[in-house]
Amino acid sequence: METKDSKKVWPEEVRGPIWAVASGKGGTGKTTVAVNLAWVVGEKVQLVDCDVEEPDAHLFLAGDASALREVTTQVPWIDQSKCDFCGLCAQFCQFNALAVVSRVSLVFPELCHGCRGCSMLCPHQAISMVSHRVGQMEIREIGPRLTLLTGTLDVGSPQAGPVISAVKELRDPRILTILDAPPGTSCSVESTLRGVNRVVLVTEPTPFGLHDLKLIVELVRLLRLSFGVVINRMVPGQDLVRRYCEEEDIPVWLEIPEDRRYAEAGARGRILVDEFPELRAAFVRLVDQLKEADG
């Protein structure tokens, strides 16, 4: 990943692969796949919950949250003693994060994208950039081999991007990482998928499932990522997603049959591979396929 102020750069050979689990729509079982995948992977792994608006992987994985860290962005602060209320900053801001009325200038940090444009152009150098909290991160040691990193966006804070980037940065790049992406195809999904080696797309064999799968396939192809599909709640004969994948030459890595017992266990927050040996075997095969794809 090319970032401007590259923090720690590890040599290529010691970097662990990054797999992401994504889905064109919510409710397909994306988190279930991510959690179970991390559970059976058989080596040291970190699961990163990037669904920062509604993080829920921790509901399945018991472990004490430790090492709470804040995520901040840089937003303008106006020194009222230097400001002459010319209003240039408010006119420049594309996001309406500033307003200047009579003798007061106001900043709305939650609208700010942190571009620094206002502070660059202020003729009186009245604007400096200060930290503004947008969310938090937690580290949970789930077991000797699994660490869960959770990013949570503060309520009322609209920009998931900075929290996603921060929680991804928290990982140890030397070991395998699995990212649980937010649902959909929005810019937060793009932030999650940046720098990923392999993407697992979770879908259902329904017309909605197919429609939303096509959207996320479009996105991962645009980003030139290698990917495959997991069909959840598979019903014999419901072949439309399978047919689409054949036509498009997309590998189907796993089919999880529809089973009320799985749905019930999931609703209770259970880990499926612990309850159903047939699923454990299936997820182990999924790991093998992902590793094979890694080469």
Next chain:
Amino acid sequence: MTTELVVISGKGGTGKTSVAASLAVLAGPIVVADCDVDAADLHMLLRPEIRVVHDFYSGREAILNQSLCVRCGLCADLCEFDAFTRLQDETGITRMDVRLLACEGCGVCVRHCAAGAIEFPEKFRGHWFESDTRCGPMVHARLLVGSGNSGKLVNQVRRRAFELARQHDLAWVITDGSPGIGCPVIASLTGATHVLAVTEPSVSGSHDLLRLLALTRHFSIPTFVCVNKFDIYEPAAREIEHMTKAAGANFVGNIPWDRAFAVAQQEGRTVVETDGPGARMIREIWDRIREQIGQATQEGNHDEPA
């Protein structure tokens, strides 16, 4: 006065769209608004015939004019979003490019580019449509991938739906609301007369519902709640019913797990156009909602000062 029922769900996959489409069929003729623009699926059940296509623009984006670019690299130095990449060799920068999907449209580069090589047009994000369906006019949208939903689009879709309701003299707008609890869902709720939250009996289902109920209470919008697939985990369904009442919202029913949801989807129909326990329960839910809104409206008229 147009009554607008917005169907929302917090987390995805609860059957929100299937329920919204079913209510549209039961209530029709009405106006349907699809504000679940990220995963706009409603059209697969209502099969709209598109009448009018609008372009949708939102925000701006930097476009580099290569013939004017002097390859100084200042844009890349100033951009907080790493939206510029430079190709370099031993002679220096050979080419600047804007990285796909990275520009946030802040305009810093545009202002500072001495060569005037960066254009800053409004960003095209997709289309929105006015259509006809078997239950009345429908307003919906289709965005380019990576665009994401926005309050602006939701606002435009709902506004047009209201105008159509007035033009066609239809009393109801049924809106498939945006998922989550962020900006788009707030935009789908502002000014709505009623909300129906469709949830499911799981740990995350009740967690999200609480946040949604806080939101609708904040807006003082009367809220109905129903649980889909309630029989998957009945204790959680019962807890949701309690939670709903405690929050001052109105619990309107438990929909059983029913294959008809998937079958109807396959056939491009709504659940209530099939026969089964799911369809029966959605009909009951609709009767309850209609009855309670009717009563509320009558009481409301009664209280209205002359």
Next chain:
Amino acid sequence: MKILVTTEGENLQAQLDVRFGRAKNFLVYSTDTMKWNIVDNQDNQDAGHGAGVSSAQKVVDLGVTAVVSGHFGPKAYEVLSAAKIMMFSTSDCTVEEAIDRHRNGKLPLVTTPKEPQSH
């Protein structure tokens, strides 16, 4: 004194628009001359985000004393308060009725923002 009413239409008989930030038009009414004019707010109606802030900025720049609308979001509220513009809330009426209600002192002064954060 000039008061401003948010509206979907373009005259006194038009409906009040309860959404302050994304109101289609502003009707600016002078209580001294009883004359009015329409100010287009289309650009803010269609703002990607921060519609409340930029609508409020526009109102401030129009130099009105009071605004009659439905819901004022927290950011619009903050801008209008800073400019010492009074906010009044009403619903289900025409612009003319809103002005009458205001004149007769029937409208509550808004002293807290109505809605949760919206972007």
